[in-house]
Amino acid sequence: MIQIRNLHKSFGSLEVLKGIDLSLDKGKVLVIIGPSGSGKTTLLRCLNLLETPNAGSLSLGSSQLAFDGGRKPRKEEVLKLRQNTGMVFQSYNLFPHKTALENVMEAQIVVQKRGKDEARKRSLELLAKVGLSDKADVYPHQLSGGQQQRVGIARALATDPEVMLFDEPTSALDPELVGEVLKVMKELAAEGMTMVVVTHEMKFAAEAADTVVLMDGGVIIEQGPPRQVLNNPSGERAAQFLNLLTEKEL
Amino acid sequence: MDDRKIQILIDSFWPMLKAGLQFTIPLALISFVLGLVLAIVVALVRIWKVPVLNQIAGFYVWVIRGTPLLVQLFIIFFGLPTIGIEFDPFLAAVIAFTLNMGAYNSEIVRAAIQSISSGQWEAAYSLGMTRGQALRRIVLPQAARVSVPPLSNSFISLVKDTSLAYTVTVVEMFQVSRQIVATNYEPLLMYCEVAVIYLMFCTVLNALQNVMEKRLERFSTR
Numbered sequence A: 001m002i003q004i005r006n007l008h009k010s011f012g013s014l015e016v017l018k019g020i021d022l023s024l025d026k027g028k029v030l031v032i033i034g035p036s037g038s039g040k041t042t043l044l045r046c047l048n049l050l051e052t053p054n055a056g057s058l059s060l061g062s063s064q065l066a067f068d069g070g071r072k073p074r075k076e077e078v079l080k081l082r083q084n085t086g087m088v089f090q091s092y093n094l095f096p097h098k099t100a101l102e103n104v105m106e107a108q109i110v111v112q113k114r115g116k117d118e119a120r121k122r123s124l125e126l127l128a129k130v131g132l133s134d135k136a137d138v139y140p141h142q143l144s145g146g147q148q149q150r151v152g153i154a155r156a157l158a159t160d161p162e163v164m165l166f167d168e169p170t171s172a173l174d175p176e177l178v179g180e181v182l183k184v185m186k187e188l189a190a191e192g193m194t195m196v197v198v199t200h201e202m203k204f205a206a207e208a209a210d211t212v213v214l215m216d217g218g219v220i221i222e223q224g225p226p227r228q229v230l231n232n233p234s235g236e237r238a239a240q241f242l243n244l245l246t247e248k249e250l
Numbered sequence B: 001m002d003d004r005k006i007q008i009l010i011d012s013f014w015p016m017l018k019a020g021l022q023f024t025i026p027l028a029l030i031s032f033v034l035g036l037v038l039a040i041v042v043a044l045v046r047i048w049k050v051p052v053l054n055q056i057a058g059f060y061v062w063v064i065r066g067t068p069l070l071v072q073l074f075i076i077f078f079g080l081p082t083i084g085i086e087f088d089p090f091l092a093a094v095i096a097f098t099l100n101m102g103a104y105n106s107e108i109v110r111a112a113i114q115s116i117s118s119g120q121w122e123a124a125y126s127l128g129m130t131r132g133q134a135l136r137r138i139v140l141p142q143a144a145r146v147s148v149p150p151l152s153n154s155f156i157s158l159v160k161d162t163s164l165a166y167t168v169t170v171v172e173m174f175q176v177s178r179q180i181v182a183t184n185y186e187p188l189l190m191y192c193e194v195a196v197i198y199l200m201f202c203t204v205l206n207a208l209q210n211v212m213e214k215r216l217e218r219f220s221t222r
């Protein structure tokens, strides 16, 4: 489903991604962990072209993109890729002037040109799926963080993407609200959604991930099934970082 | 106050108010709406740094904000005819006020658009929206809410500034009051009366502004 080869991204003279190679099969869950500033968010944003890589190639679903020589994808290619991916943001980024239902309907109407009734029906299904049927007509500021993030997930699902991208979806949440969001994500994974998740929730990584990737300084330093990466990392640096994480959780 | 003066006040009230409703308000409204469209275009050109247009827009805002409105009005109505470009008085006033509103309001609109967090654009893009769709559906509605108070102030100033249009022979409200003074020689009374009518207009507009702000408060922009 996803193939990344030798992906590079720089901001000015700062090289943030220094050649990333990754692949992910359909229906699998990839969890990305790593210290702050290691390039996790940048990598995720390259997957839906919120950032344009400087070199390398990306294939996702039926999109095939090469960036070598500073090549920029065409506008239609960008829009097609973005419709085929859903993104969930750390800070939710719900549209504050729209109700929960309208947030979920928006892209269906504007991007997919579905009729209002059809969009509403699909949106209500998605809100039910994330357990928020009773909040359809409520504005985001009237919702708790956990509820907002669940609307964020429903909104991202609304264009029926093949891949879902999550950037630390629970790290802005109070601890008691983390569970409700992770539960929705686990259900999605169980239904066979292809997911790329940046998170430091080790329990989620251990239970839901098929592959865990550890990034440091713009490269992947460890990659494999969760049991291997989380419990028996091969490198020194990886072991250090994982120790830090486990200490924080205790 | 004697009966004669009261009678004068009553007699002149309707002609003034009528000129206000017929010319002052339409002049302000038309110029404001056209000016707002211009302001949004200028704001976007500057935010997106569109080559060439950005420089033109910057020059336009600089000139309009750095010169008196009255002088702009005179250039358009008295100056341009000498090179063969002629407008009737009302149109000349609309052009001058539109250009003025466009320049001042572009700064308001620009600040409002830039106050919307980049996360809103990104959320819209991540759903597959184009820049135009993100602007129209997501960013402008939120920017509109932010800019209601400053734009209302701008409109209220404009309503008062339309009195300058008398200099290019538009028979707006202030011009009518001047004409009445010429017949009854009561400048204090007449100018105070027209001032009160301006005050009424602005009070109503203020109330409308409050209603609008209340309605837009349904959601908070965090």
Ligand SMILES: Nc1ncnc2c1ncn2[C@@H]1O[C@H](COP(=O)(O)OP(=O)(O)OP(=O)(O)O)[C@@H](O)[C@H]1O
Residues within 6 Å of the ligand: A011, A014, A016, A034, A035, A036, A037, A038, A039, A040, A041, A042, A043
């Ligand atoms: N738009 C940008 N312009 C310039 N530098 C950027 C930009 N976005 C990210 N960076 C830099 O790139 C590096 C990697 O950032 P990134 O957000 O990908 O890290 P991260 O692994 O997600 O970190 P965190 O765990 O703190 O979210 C950082 O040094 C950051 O300052």
Ligand SMILES: [Mg+2]
Residues within 6 Å of the ligand: A040, A041, A042, A167
């Ligand atoms: Mg990050």
